[in-house]
Amino acid sequence: MIPYGRQDVSDDDIAAVVATLRSACLTQGPEVPAFEEAVAAYAGASHAVAVNSATSALHIACLALGLGPGDWLWTTPITFVASANCARYCGAGVDFVDIDPVTRNLSVAALADKFARAEREGRLPKLLVAVHLCGDPCDMAAIHALAQRHGCRVIEDASHAIGARYRGEPVGACRYSDVTVFSFHPVKIITSAEGGMALTHDAALAERMRRLRSHGITRDPAAMAQAPEGDWWYEQVELGFNYRMTDVHAALGRSQLRRLDSYVGAREARAARYDEALAGLPLRMPHRDARDRSALHLYVVEVADGAPIGRAALFAGLRERGIGVNVHYIPVHWQPYYQALGFRRGDFPQAERYYAQAVSLPMYAMLTEAQQSHVVAALHALLDPAGAVPVDTARQACALAA
């Protein structure tokens, strides 16, 4: 089965991990700060806090921004559940902003309307989580301007978007947000096996997130309530967690980071090939803004209304042909947990229409030309049975099957 995404682990990565395994510190050693510094430098943020997943990063970012019971967090319904769950961990409520059918990110127009209504009803959110779906940056300048006008803080869930650029700057530069979060899960752009990071320009926020990732413990006498009794003294000043990243994971992540730009370049080449080879099929193609750079974590096509088969049949047909397509995402408000909170099917019609037609095609740096040709040929066979499959594509698919 050709997967929809997969990691690439090089000999250098393995050597970096082995060197850490042979070192004195498997955790809380030099690799985590080195990885943090490297990511902060890459993205142009002042501070970076590494944790054991992007989910943990979202959680401590929400806490550090003061989210709690009685507050509201808004996000898009087309995302992984973690973008919304982080509010629930803090005891806050979640609401969703419908998507823009072209960009598939949360709609700036819908956000403006929802802010205006919330302002009238006295129910403004404390936090907005903007998700760069598929690695294609949200219109952060517009989102930030609206959020500022309504006293709302902003987190960028850039789990798909390390390596992306927005208006000439790396995603993670935090020009239009308080915190940006990256994920290093193996299916994402670069991996630390499991891992995440929260970036910010705000030193106090970074300090708070560092404390929360390690039990709420401080070793800084200035932050203590009592006089230290000796060098062994530490204080737990609030309730935190063990969300630390290990040095073994950081070594892998830092080694992978060196190839980030070449990975995104490889994804761009594969996307350009899909763009060209699938043109003319009844598919709505992914959005990319010429001013920005998508990290192309996912390549999602939507089956057009007039297509000979629908999404379910296309999905099944591709899986039958050994192509591990997927769907990103089932709208979060359709999940039983969120239905129990009062959400209903029909609440966010653009998100639901997108979901009903979306299929994520294989997209990763190491996807081979032969594999991609097989995917293209299968899409032509399923969506344009009468049409001619491009000759080289047909030949390569045969070679692959042989």
Ligand SMILES: *Cc1c(COP(=O)(O)O)cnc(C)c1O
């Ligand atoms: C993968 C993902 C997460 C969670 O990342 P983990 O590192 O697995 O916790 C959060 N948000 C989005 C949009 C994701 O794709």
